[in-house]
Amino acid sequence: MDNIEEVFSQILSHLSISKEQIRMNASFAHDFDFEKSQFDCLAFYIETYFKIKIKKEEYTELHTIGSAMDFVKRKLDLY
Numbered sequence: 001m002d003n004i005e006e007v008f009s010q011i012l013s014h015l016s017i018s019k020e021q022i023r024m025n026a027s028f029a030h031d032f033d034f035e036k037s038q039f040d041c042l043a044f045y046i047e048t049y050f051k052i053k054i055k056k057e058e059y060t061e062l063h064t065i066g067s068a069m070d071f072v073k074r075k076l077d078l079y
Contacts, residue, residue, distance in 0.1 A: 004069055004078075011045040012065070024066030046072060
């Protein structure tokens with residue numbers, strides 16, 4: 001598997017977030033104005049690319065790019 005940063009770059013490009021916009025502290029809700037449907041897409045891509053399940057109540061852990069990457073690392077036991 002590609003490293004997590006490369007995979008997230010691909011996921012974010014699917015969500016119309018350019019490489020120039022990627023910052024670990026960038027908020028999906030505040031910086032990118034994500035709405036529920038976009039969080040659903042984000043979760044779908046993360047589940048698909050990383051082969052993990054994300055419960056709706058776990059969406060709160062995906063508030064920034066960095067927190068989303070940390071969430072995936074925890075789910076994959078990479079810590």
